[in-house]
Amino acid sequence: MPPARFSGRTPVTATLSDDLKNLLDAPVFVTVATIQPDGSPQLSPVWVKRDGDELLFSTTLSSRKAQNLLRDPRVSVVLHPADTPYVYAEIRGSAALSTEGGPELADELSRKYTGKDFADFAPEPVSGERVVVRITPHKVVGRL
């Protein structure tokens, strides 16, 4: 359960436009923002997959972003395609973490972005249990 301060209002779930869905279904890198223990922002580029209106990315349980999201599930994702630099979308939402399907998602994303299984792309990956981060969008802003 998130801390009480996040439950003051029920967030509305946002839907993604067809244009945004198409952009997310291509192998586009996105940047994920989480909140550090001191309240400052933390950023990481990640591979991403869409499941309906939700976004999924893969990381390790011990990573800074996973630890931040376990403490504060509020997350923002920016999609900014390199070939259309004046188009972008920011997807704000909340994240839920699960170890179920962790290795499978890493493989699926690796095939989407590199054409290879994850072990072939990253033969010495960062050690640690892989987790699935599922983001439910609450608001989409930007210039699409």
Place this chain on the structure above:
Amino acid sequence: MPPARFSGRTPVTATLSDDLKNLLDAPVFVTVATIQPDGSPQLSPVWVKRDGDELLFSTTLSSRKAQNLLRDPRVSVVLHPADTPYVYAEIRGSAALSTEGGPELADELSRKYTGKDFADFAPEPVSGERVVVRITPHKVVGRL
């Protein structure tokens, strides 16, 4: 002056590597993260300029990111070149805003990224006073 909760320790100023300086001097888009009034993250892609070890970007005083930074100067910037997607740097620091030189920085950045003066690139720009956001880096992380 920043609120007392940010002055508990004096942040160390970080220096940028030569590789990172070279990447920043090219017309690479970066993503800036600020903190919303409710403590959640907010993201925007921006043009950027380097001045020594500091980063400068242009926005309007009324923009969400400027308003956020006036309230909480903690900022993070991610640089993630499209042509080397497994190279990135996250630059965490603090931001100071000034209206001095605002229009000039918008022109300088527009010429860097588009080859045109800002008024020619964006003949109907967002209205509002232009501000210079100067970021002093405190920590650099990533994979360079």
